[in-house]
Amino acid sequence: MLLFFQKALTYLFALLITLTSVNAVANNVLSEEEKFRQLGNLVNTIMYMWNSPSGLSDDEITKLILASEIQQDSSEIGKVIKTVLYHLDGSLSTSDSKIPLDLAEEASPADWAYLKNINVSRYIALKAVFIMYKTANAHLDTGERLEYSIPLLYSLKQEALKTSDHHAAAIASIWLAMEYSEINQMKAVVEIEYALPFLKHIDLENGLETSLNKRMAHSWLADAYTTLNDYSRAVTHQQFVIEDSKEHDIATSYVYVGVINSLNHLQRFDDAFTLVDEAEQVSIKNKVLHKLYSVYG
Secondary structure (H helix, E strand, O other): OOHHHHHHHHHHHHOOOOOOOHHHHHOOOOOHHHHHHHHHHHHHHHHHHEOOOOOEOHHHHHHHHHHHOHHHOOOHHHHHHHHHHHHHHHHHOEOOEOOOOOOOOOOOHHHHHHHHHHOHHHHHHHHHHHHHHHHHHHOOOHHHHHHHHHHHHHHHHHHHHOOOOHHHHHHHHHHHHHHHOOOOHHHHHHHHHHHHHHOOOOOHHHHHHHOOOHHHHHHHHHHHHHHOOOHHHHHHHHHHHHHHHHHOOOOOHHHHHHHHHHHHHOOOHHHHHHHHHHHHHHHHHHHHHHHHHHHHO
């Protein structure tokens, strides 16, 4: 559906999104912050891992939903999470796979405000997901959807800006960028550049509010500047992706492709050849590791 959203899926799969520890959510002893965190991770897991080639099966998703006891949860957090999951189901389900969840009525503004008081960044991330999927369900035509989703996400960004949480504003901005990418790449770039300084690295303990993270933003900007033939700027962002991938030990030869291409366009051939050698070493290392996993796995 969305170019940037598709890229988000690719990178999130590579980073092995942590599954939600939903069993603990059912325990009444949890604090509201912890309950919101875990149920936020449940939403994140379903959004990115359901019906995906490397994700979770319908049975696995069903088990997560049932274990969370979200259907029986009448609290403010429970009502908002059920509302979001209902709209996720509307977009992601098929005739053969649906979330085992019924929604009597949508969460009220007061319910949403309750979550905002618990954790602003997570609230903004959850509200953005809600806006994206609710408008996608209501308006199948992309142009028609954008007429509604962009103003709503813009308003969400303004709401975030009124708080002191810069990360929250960055989250709203990068979701807005995904919608702008459908019609105006420069506006998308502006939103991502605005968000970049305040975005966090992916944090598996807080998956929902860090699923759109600093590495991903650099990757999107690299692609955007490559499309715009601004290879100097593309290189800057591509190099960040490489270094960050190496730091978190998830580097593959694939992450070198873009920067080598950009360096060639800039006629920086020595730098390009250096990275070709480095990419080859990474590829050899990954093949060795794969063989080790095959032997000991």
